[in-house]
Amino acid sequence: MRAATPLARARALGLAAALAAGLLAAAPATTSYADVGPRTWRVGPDRELTTPSAAAAVARDGDTVLIDPGTYSGDVATWTQDDLTLRGDGGRAHLRADGSDAQGKAIWVIAGDRATVDRIELSGAAVPDRNGAGIRQEGTDLTVTRSWFHDNENGILTGADPGSDIVIQRSRFFRNGYGDGYSHNLYVGAVRSLTVTGSWLSRADTGHELKSRAARNTIVANRISDGDATASYSIDLPDGGLSLVAGNVVVQGPRSENPALVSYGAEGLTNPSRTIWVVNNTFVNQRTSGTYVALADGSRAHLRNNLLVGSAELTSGAARDARANRRVGLGGFVDPAREDFRLTASSPAVDRGVRVPRRWRPRLEHAAPTGLVRRRTSGPVDLGAHELR
DSSP, X not given: OOOOOHHHHHHHHOHHHHHHHTSSOOOOTTSOGGGGOOOEEEEOTTSSBOSHHHHHHHOOTTOEEEEOSEEEETOOEEEOOSSOEEEESSSOEEEEOTTOOBTTTEEEEEOSSSEEEESEEEEOOOOTTSOOEEEEEOSSOEEEEXXXXXXXXXXXXXXXXXXXXXXXXXOEEESOOOSSSSOOSEEEOSOSEEEEESOEEEOOSSSOSEEEOOSXXXXXXXXXXXXXXXXXXXXXXXXXXXXXXXXXXXXXXXXOSSSEEEEESTTOOOSSOOEEEEESOEEEEOSSSOEEEEEOTTOEEEEESOEEESSOEEEEESOEEEESOEEEOSTTEEEGGGTEEEEXXXXXXXXXXXXXXXXXXXXXXXXXXXXXXXXXXXXXOOSSSOOOO
């Protein structure tokens, strides 16, 4: 049998024990181990660290883990370090559960604070309590960019941390959910804030496309579409909170199991703020009836410049402040069959919007499949998620 390398034996022993055993070189006597500074670890089939879990065993606070493209089958990990960057290097790295899980929770349990995840694909998480996640966030703060989450019981599931800010940009969530209505494409607990931009959430299995209990929600310039799935709400903000839903294309599919596209305060307005701004969205209802924005009594809702496609009421429940929300047909869009709801020159939405307070204006547009472009802000405002270009 080939002898284990020093690094392999170090991982087995743990860092402190490895240093004591002389398997890793200790820092000079005049320099603490922390003074060495952040390191970069490279992971790949042809590298000394062949799996991300191997890097999780040796990384320290502030380190960067670069993972080669490829599929890492059955490799799961718990990351306890703070200020980590976990990145697919040269392409997306695919972590496929294949029956494995970390702590009975997820493919990756991120217990450290201020982690950044970039260009990672996580799929297939399933655990006995039917709540398996691609990422289970247990630390404070998480930033996810250019990543994919699919065919898990939850795409991302976060805990309740009132000091935590969750940021998701240019990422995809699809076919997540166990099918019992309690698991979702994206489920964010009672954190300080959630920001989702430039992302595509689609085809949740019975659960919601996006559910957030955050005290502040910024959901801007995304594509949220059910396809032929049995998803429930497109956007669910069950506890209220100061929220901006702006510049999104939201398509509720014909098999959706809930008639509302956006739900606000359905489980009680328990967050400090009861204010939601719904601005310049394109809402498409493919059911025969429904509600575009369902509001709990006591909500302070402002609806501006939204395009409404299909048979549904603008709101239900609470009184609202609504201006320049227009019902239109499928004409006037570039290619609605492919969910391309950019405007054509003949659209009745062109130049029909009203001014919105600066804080609540959408400054970005979604660019398919997961991108962002600047929205034109000079001149008359168009209705809906896109300005005519």
